[in-house]
Structure formats: structure tokens, C-alpha cells
Amino acid sequence: MSLFLEVVPVSEAIEAVRRIAPPPRCGDAPLKDALYQVLAEDVSADIDIPGFDRSTVDGYAVAAADTAGASEAIPAMLRCLGRIGMGSTDPGSIFPGSCRYVPTGGALPEGADAVVMIEHAELIGDDVLVHRPVAPGENVVSRGEDFRAGDVVLERGCVLSPREIGVAAAVGAERVQVVTPPVVGIISTGNEIVPVARVPGPGEVRDANSYLAGAFVTERGCCPVYFGIVRDEREALEQALSSALDQCDAVLVSGGSSKDERDNTAAVIADLGEVLVHGIAIAPGKPTIIGTARGKPVIGLPGHPASAYVVLVAIVDHLLAAMRKTRVFRRTLRARLTQNIPSTRGREDYVRVSIDGGRATPIFGKSGLLNTLVQSEGLVRIPASSEGLEVGEEVEVILW
Amino acid sequence: MSLFLEVVPVSEAIEAVRRIAPPPRCGDAPLKDALYQVLAEDVSADIDIPGFDRSTVDGYAVAAADTAGASEAIPAMLRCLGRIGMGSTDPGSIFPGSCRYVPTGGALPEGADAVVMIEHAELIGDDVLVHRPVAPGENVVSRGEDFRAGDVVLERGCVLSPREIGVAAAVGAERVQVVTPPVVGIISTGNEIVPVARVPGPGEVRDANSYLAGAFVTERGCCPVYFGIVRDEREALEQALSSALDQCDAVLVSGGSSKDERDNTAAVIADLGEVLVHGIAIAPGKPTIIGTARGKPVIGLPGHPASAYVVLVAIVDHLLAAMRKTRVFRRTLRARLTQNIPSTRGREDYVRVSIDGGRATPIFGKSGLLNTLVQSEGLVRIPASSEGLEVGEEVEVILW
Structure with missing residues (x-):
């Protein structure tokens, strides 16, 4: 076996x-609690939205033809037949030469096909002087113009943002079928790792990775379960991984992912299942393991938190998206490099950058530095086929 | 009083x-539960991070000077004194001409100032052949290089993303002082509004706004409390607003925000406090109210969900950020317009756009159309001083 x-x-x-993402479980949830969950079924409009021709302004519902040629100097004069009550089941009707007052959101009376804004009309006694012509349909949303009964308004796989929640509410989806958030076990390994509450002694570091990975999977709509810190002993790791597999849909193990003699993750995964990948042509993040154990995905992350985070973003994100039956959502922006970025052909480099007004400055910290995580706004990916990027080049920044 | x-x-x-944002309450929270909360106090490093000179690779800890001139042809030969255990309190020492194996994350022994990657060295018996020179500090993170004891690592007001959670963990902040999520009451008004579970009759529409506003304030780190649908009757609204004020730090009332006779929001706010703004030069969203009642902010939103959402993004976001003592975080990107956008001077227009590969296409739906919310990726703001934007112009898109 190679050392490398x-x-x-x-x-x-x-x-x-x-490929190894297990199929999602689904269930129905109250729409109010479904923010950022993934729709497991299409949501369709049960009725035409709106269900009637609806005014978008406060004004007078008219037959547009009655306002042809109206102006400040020569207004059209229409008889006002009264007011349309909001939510009333019958908005009544108008006949040529007449109108009705309609508030914003009100239903148009029969015979009306447009609304004159109150700002462009003047009520004098029972008559309304219209100072501007309106076109048919002006200031009106027609029945079914927003959605027709039966239209798919939200497709399965979509992540419910506030806007999707609002639209689902409008079509009556008080409960929605969503993907049940996958449960992801989190294990930290390493004799040098101590709990966050403890002050590290010489040679020790705190367990930042559990927090980092836990927050990351939460952000991606999954539920983290923490299995603590395990020493670099094969049996201890096997035990921890076993109980994580009992409770979770997938497990992330940070540390022990390289090929040093203290690195047990690959061996333990092999015992319980299969190692599919050990080592990725990515920097930082090369010592990453992808495997399955008892049919569930197990990922070995690098021990350095900053490297681990790049692997979470570049690789694990795809696993979690597949487990939720959705796609990876990335915010990106285009920016120009303020410096050259050298790179090695054959390896995909992820360089942290800070952004300032359309310019991206690479942060050339050592990959293990945590401060680069909070001083950067995102990553620039340099494809394996490239030997680097040049100052002034326009690049796509994957925002954290 | 003007009609307009x-x-x-x-x-x-x-x-x-x-100005009217009430001061936030603060409290401490477990770091694991603090994702997306706002820090109420700076977080500082309690110790140097790392607390020791740390290897970033698997390899041999050396005195860099001992490797000067080393090459494949003429390697430097160093005596290997053994292996440094992870997390051991004493990494030992080396003397000139010797080295120790150190795994990734291990502490450097005294006398070492660099690490030769295992890929560039060869162990033969007790000797290591080094094929490449290393510079002092190479493959090492020095004690305190990431953070020095006492350094502020996260500033108060920052929103805790997964990366900040990881950094806080590394400096031992197992609990953090955070701003207690403000409680925001949500009221829908209008005789035409029916609960989402009901099929609207003629002239009726479902209460999308409660869901939209509730999800929006949740996304912005606040807790929504729903006070249901209130008819266009002054007493009913006064009662609902009163109980919302009892329980909440701020209240959003949608509908009834214009000047039609059925619009009671402004009058009710005036009874319980003060109306500061009634009407904003924004489109959509003009009929918006800003006021205070019993010293708490009350915002009257337009009844059209799509208009209400623009006001949430353009105005209410600033209120919620101020209540959380943080700033408004906006994702933006620059894109070129595929069409002219006309606008009216003196009014700030927010035009929904869809984005495709750096090009922004305005969606000229009527402002009341819900489908524009899910078909667009964000908003282009046209300043009040502008008469519009031209095709090909580069604009900033506020991503939803």
C-alpha cells in the first residue's frame, strides 16, 4: 500500500x-414551519389567482372606452353608482357612462374593464370627472392572471424561501410535503483535540470542527447530532462511528483522514463498509475520504478547520443536496483579481478571497489558519487544467 | 386632510x-444554538492560537538550515530521533543534523523551525534523506500566528455564520452573548382576506401576507407571532394591535395602509401613538406607514403581497437590523440590463429582475402579481434622481 x-x-x-446519497424521507409540515425546507411534491394552484378581476389601485372602475380622449381640459364625466365593498360577494355592475368606486384589491363590477386612479379623477356630487384615459385592463389584474387553477406554482426540489412560502399560502398550501431534514452525525478525532470549554494544554487544540461542521449542515437544512471527540484509536473510532450510523443518515468524521499511522478513519470505514475515495485533487482538502458504512455515506474531513470547511463547501454540499433531493445553491459574483494566483496543474485550488467593490484579493494564509475563514468572503476555484490566474482577470467568487 | x-x-x-428601533435585549446562548444570531459582545482569543508551533503536514520536523542545498541528486541526510505523539505535552527536541517525524497538527520539537513533507523525504533505517530544501517556517503555523491571546476575533454586531461559529469554538467561546431575537407581531387586515386553509369565495383572497412577513422576519433572525386576520373595522384593529403590542417588540400590519375610507391602520396607530410617515416615494410600496404605538414600532404594509415584500426588503429590513444592533446584509451582484427600464423622477423604483449569466431581465409584471416574486432573483433599485435605466447598463441587483 502506498504511503501517499x-x-x-x-x-x-x-x-x-x-451516488451514495440515501433516498430522502418525506413528510408533511405546516407551511409556517417549512422555511428553507425542500418541497417533496409540486405545489399547484387550486383555483384561479386572483379569483376575480381585481383593482390594483384605489379608483373608479370604468369601461375603458368611456374614458377615450379624456383630458384635464375636457374630462370624461361618469355617473358614480356607489362603492364596491371589500370582500363582498357581488361587486354589482356598471352600464356605459357610469362607474363605481373600487378600493385597491376590490373586485371589478360587471361591465368594467379598467380602473381610473383616484388621483386622476374628481368626484363632484354623484359625478366623477376623469382627467386621463385608461386602456382596457389598466390597473386591473385579471382573473387567473397570476396563476391558473392547476398551474404548478412551485416545483418539487425547490427550497422554500419567504417568497415561496408566500406563494404557497396564496394557493392554499397550508401544509406542504417536504423532505425530512437528514440527520448527520459529527465526530471529531485526534488525541490533541480537547472540548471547546477546556483550555488547551501544550500540543492541544480545541474542537472547532464539530462546531463548524454542525453549523454547516444546519445551514444546509440538515440536523447535526454530535458524537464528541474520539482518540486516535481504532476501536474507539469504530464504536463512535457505529453508534453514529445507528442514529444518523450520514456521518462526518474530521481528522484522521490522511495516511499517517495514527489515521484510522479509512481503515474503520473499510471494516464497516467500503472506502470509495481516499484523497481528492483539491487544495486545501486533499486528505478527504468518501465511503459508505452499513449503506450510509461516511465522509472523512481534514483535521484543519479551514481545510475542512473548503471540503464541506466543495464536496459535502453536494452530498447534502442529493440527500435532500435538491441542487446545490450557490451565491456567486464576478470580480477582478488584484493579484496573480499561482496554481498547480492537475489540482483544483480553492483560494479564499476578500471582496471590495468588484475586486477580489486572494488571502494567501496557510490553509490551517482560522482567521482566513472570517477575513474572506468566499472562494475562487482554479480548475485543475489551469496553472493559475492573472491579476485583472475576471473570476467567479463562490460566496461563503 | 388630503385624500392622497x-x-x-x-x-x-x-x-x-x-430611529424608532427599540434597544435590543441580550442574553447568553450555547454557541451550538447561536447560528445566525447577532453577537452582543466582542469575542476575544483567550490564548494564543495555535498555542504552539504546529505542523501543517505529515513530515519531518527539521532545522531549515540543515536542508540548505538538498536535492534529489544530493539529499541532506538527517538522523531521525523518533516520532512526536499527537497531543503529547512534550514534543521533545532535535539537535543539528537530526529530525523527528511529526504528523499534521503536531507540535514542533525544540530546535526545529520547519517541516519537510513526507513526499519529499525518504526514511532509510534511522536516517531520513531530504530531497528538497525548506525555508524557516515552511509547513508550520507558529504559535499565535492565527490569533494572539487578547485579540478580538469576532466583533459585536456580527452575525454568526458557520465560519464564525467555528472560530468562536477555537477560542473557547462555548457560550456567547447574543442579541435576543426580537419578537415581531404580524396582523393582516381586510374584509376580503380569508385564512389560507379556506377556498376564497368571490372577491376574497387568501392571507399570503402573514406567511410572507412571518417567513421574512424569521429569515432576518426575529420571531414572528401571528395575530390573524382583522376586518376593516377600527375597533377590531385597535384590539388586535393592542394585544400584539403587549407581546411583541414591533408589529407589522398589512393592508389598510392607504387613505381609502376602509383604511384604518394610520388612524389606529395615531390613537395609540404617532404616525411618522404615511406614504413613501417608492414603487411598488407607496402606501406604507411608519409609526410608533406605546413606544414600539408599528409598520403598515401594502396589502398586495408583492408590494409588501418590496417594502419588507427596502424598509423593514433596516428596522429589524437596527433592533438586532447589526447592519443590513445584502447579497448583490452586477449584471447588464437586457431592456430599458423607464422610471419616474422623484420616486425610487424597485424592479424585479431575473438573472441569466450576468444579464438582468426586468419582469414588468403588475406589482400585485405573486408570480413575479418566484420568477425573479432580485431587485434593481432605480434612484429617485433617475428617469430610468438603459439596455446594456450595468446595474447592481439586490438578490432576494
Whole structure:
């Protein structure tokens, strides 16, 4: 067995995590609690939205033809037949030469096809002087103009943002079928790792990775379960991974993912299942493991928190998206590099950058530095086929 | 009293909501539960991070000087004194001409100032052949290089993303002082509004706004409390607003915000406190109210969900950020317009756009159409001083 990792390209690693994603469980949830959940079924309009021709302004419902040629100097004069009550089942009707007052959101009376804004009309006794012509349909949303009964308004796989929640409410989806948030177990390994509450002694560091990975999977709509810190002993890891597999849909193990003699993650995964990938052509993040144990995905993350985070974003995100039957959502922006970024052909580099008014400045910290995580706004990906990027080049920044 | 709204500029409306934001309450929370909460106090490093000179690779800890001139042809030969255990309190020492194996994350022994990657060295018996020179500090993170004891690592007001959670963990902040999520009451008004579970009859529409506003304030780190649907009757609204004020830090009332005779929101706010703004020079969203009642902010939103949402993004976001003692976080991107957008001078227009590969296409739906919310990716703001934007112009898109 080689002492070194046999790396696979990033694309292959992504393929692997997608392939091993277990199928999602689904269930129905109250719409009010479904923010950021993934729709498991299409949501369709049960009725025409709106269900009637609806005024978008406060004004007078008219037959547009009656206002032809109206002006400040020569207004059209229409008889006002009264006011349309909001939510009333019958908005009444108008006949040529007449109108009715309609508030914003009110239903148009029969015979009306447009609304004159109150700002462009003047009520004098029972008559309304209209100072501007309106076109048919002006200031009106027609029945079914927003959605027709039966239209799919939200497709399954969509993540419910506030706007989707509002639209689902409008079509009566008080409960929705959503993907049950996958449960993701989180294990930290390493003799040097101590709990966050403890002050590290010489040679020790705190368990930042559990927090980082836990918050990341929460952000991606999953539920983290923490299995604590395990020493670099094969049996201890096997035990922890076993109980994580009992309770979770997937497990993330940070540390112990390289090929040093203290690195047990790959061996333990192999015992319980299969190692599919050990080593990815990515920097930082090369010592990453992708495997399955008892049919569930197990990912070995690098021990350095900053490297681990890049692997979470570049690889694990695809696993979690596949487990939720949705796609990876990334905010990106285009910016120009303020410096050259050298890179090695054959390896996909993820360089942290800070952004300032359309310019991206690479942060060339050592990959293990945590401060680069909070000083950067995102990552620039340098494809494996490239030897680097040049100052002034326009790049796509994956925002954290 | 004028029949029409006396509008104020958007900037003035934002100033007003910032001014009336009540001071936040604070409390401490477990770091694991603090995702997306706002830090109420700076977080500082309690110790140097790392607390020791730390290897970033698997390899041999050396005195860099011992590797000067090393090459494949003429390697440097160093005596290997053994292996450094992870988390051991004493990494030992080396003397000139010797080295120790150190795994990733291990502490450097005394006398070492660099690490040769295992890939560039060869162990033969007790000797290590080094094939490449290393510079002092290479493959090492020095003690305190990430953070020095006492450094502020996260500033108060920052919103805790997964990366900040990880950094806080590394400096031992197992609990953090955070701003207690403000409680925001949500009321829908209108005789035509029916609960989402009901099929609307003629002239009726479902209460999308409660869901839209509730999800929006949740996304912005606040807790919504729903006070249902109130008819267009002054007493009913006064009662609902009163009980919302009892329980909440701020209240959003949608509908009834214009000047039609059925519009009671402004009058009810005036009874219980003060109306500061009634009408904003914004489109959509003109009929918006900003006021206080019993010293708490009350915002009257337009009844059209799509208009209400623009006001939530353009105005209410500033209120919620001020209540959380943080700033408004906006994702934006630059894109080129595929069409002209006409606009009216003196009014700030927010035009929904869809984005496709750096090009922004305005969606010229009527402002009341819900489908524009889910078909668009964000808003282009056209300043009040502008008469419109031209095709090909580069604009900033506020992503939803």
C-alpha cells in the first residue's frame, strides 16, 4: 500500500457523494414551519389567482372606452353608482357612462374593464370627472392572471424561501410535503483535540470542527447530532462511528483522514463498509475520504478547520443536496483579481478571497489558519487544467 | 386632510425606522444554538492560537538550515530521533543534523523551525534523506500566528455564520452573548382576506401576507407571532394591535395602509401613538406607514403581497437590523440590463429582475402579481434622481 494518497479529481469525488446519497424521507409540515425546507411534491394552484378581476389601485372602475380622449381640459364625466365593498360577494355592475368606486384589491363590477386612479379623477356630487384615459385592463389584474387553477406554482426540489412560502399560502398550501431534514452525525478525532470549554494544554487544540461542521449542515437544512471527540484509536473510532450510523443518515468524521499511522478513519470505514475515495485533487482538502458504512455515506474531513470547511463547501454540499433531493445553491459574483494566483496543474485550488467593490484579493494564509475563514468572503476555484490566474482577470467568487 | 399620501423619500423612511428601533435585549446562548444570531459582545482569543508551533503536514520536523542545498541528486541526510505523539505535552527536541517525524497538527520539537513533507523525504533505517530544501517556517503555523491571546476575533454586531461559529469554538467561546431575537407581531387586515386553509369565495383572497412577513422576519433572525386576520373595522384593529403590542417588540400590519375610507391602520396607530410617515416615494410600496404605538414600532404594509415584500426588503429590513444592533446584509451582484427600464423622477423604483449569466431581465409584471416574486432573483433599485435605466447598463441587483 502506498504511503501517499491516490487522489481523484473533484468532479469524480462529487459524482461519488451523489451516488451514495440515501433516498430522502418525506413528510408533511405546516407551511409556517417549512422555511428553507425542500418541497417533496409540486405545489399547484387550486383555483384561479386572483379569483376575480381585481383593482390594483384605489379608483373608479370604468369601461375603458368611456374614458377615450379624456383630458384635464375636457374630462370624461361618469355617473358614480356607489362603492364596491371589500370582500363582498357581488361587486354589482356598471352600464356605459357610469362607474363605481373600487378600493385597491376590490373586485371589478360587471361591465368594467379598467380602473381610473383616484388621483386622476374628481368626484363632484354623484359625478366623477376623469382627467386621463385608461386602456382596457389598466390597473386591473385579471382573473387567473397570476396563476391558473392547476398551474404548478412551485416545483418539487425547490427550497422554500419567504417568497415561496408566500406563494404557497396564496394557493392554499397550508401544509406542504417536504423532505425530512437528514440527520448527520459529527465526530471529531485526534488525541490533541480537547472540548471547546477546556483550555488547551501544550500540543492541544480545541474542537472547532464539530462546531463548524454542525453549523454547516444546519445551514444546509440538515440536523447535526454530535458524537464528541474520539482518540486516535481504532476501536474507539469504530464504536463512535457505529453508534453514529445507528442514529444518523450520514456521518462526518474530521481528522484522521490522511495516511499517517495514527489515521484510522479509512481503515474503520473499510471494516464497516467500503472506502470509495481516499484523497481528492483539491487544495486545501486533499486528505478527504468518501465511503459508505452499513449503506450510509461516511465522509472523512481534514483535521484543519479551514481545510475542512473548503471540503464541506466543495464536496459535502453536494452530498447534502442529493440527500435532500435538491441542487446545490450557490451565491456567486464576478470580480477582478488584484493579484496573480499561482496554481498547480492537475489540482483544483480553492483560494479564499476578500471582496471590495468588484475586486477580489486572494488571502494567501496557510490553509490551517482560522482567521482566513472570517477575513474572506468566499472562494475562487482554479480548475485543475489551469496553472493559475492573472491579476485583472475576471473570476467567479463562490460566496461563503 | 388630503385624500392622497404625502410621500417621503426612501432615505427618510429608513432614517425613521432606524430611529424608532427599540434597544435590543441580550442574553447568553450555547454557541451550538447561536447560528445566525447577532453577537452582543466582542469575542476575544483567550490564548494564543495555535498555542504552539504546529505542523501543517505529515513530515519531518527539521532545522531549515540543515536542508540548505538538498536535492534529489544530493539529499541532506538527517538522523531521525523518533516520532512526536499527537497531543503529547512534550514534543521533545532535535539537535543539528537530526529530525523527528511529526504528523499534521503536531507540535514542533525544540530546535526545529520547519517541516519537510513526507513526499519529499525518504526514511532509510534511522536516517531520513531530504530531497528538497525548506525555508524557516515552511509547513508550520507558529504559535499565535492565527490569533494572539487578547485579540478580538469576532466583533459585536456580527452575525454568526458557520465560519464564525467555528472560530468562536477555537477560542473557547462555548457560550456567547447574543442579541435576543426580537419578537415581531404580524396582523393582516381586510374584509376580503380569508385564512389560507379556506377556498376564497368571490372577491376574497387568501392571507399570503402573514406567511410572507412571518417567513421574512424569521429569515432576518426575529420571531414572528401571528395575530390573524382583522376586518376593516377600527375597533377590531385597535384590539388586535393592542394585544400584539403587549407581546411583541414591533408589529407589522398589512393592508389598510392607504387613505381609502376602509383604511384604518394610520388612524389606529395615531390613537395609540404617532404616525411618522404615511406614504413613501417608492414603487411598488407607496402606501406604507411608519409609526410608533406605546413606544414600539408599528409598520403598515401594502396589502398586495408583492408590494409588501418590496417594502419588507427596502424598509423593514433596516428596522429589524437596527433592533438586532447589526447592519443590513445584502447579497448583490452586477449584471447588464437586457431592456430599458423607464422610471419616474422623484420616486425610487424597485424592479424585479431575473438573472441569466450576468444579464438582468426586468419582469414588468403588475406589482400585485405573486408570480413575479418566484420568477425573479432580485431587485434593481432605480434612484429617485433617475428617469430610468438603459439596455446594456450595468446595474447592481439586490438578490432576494
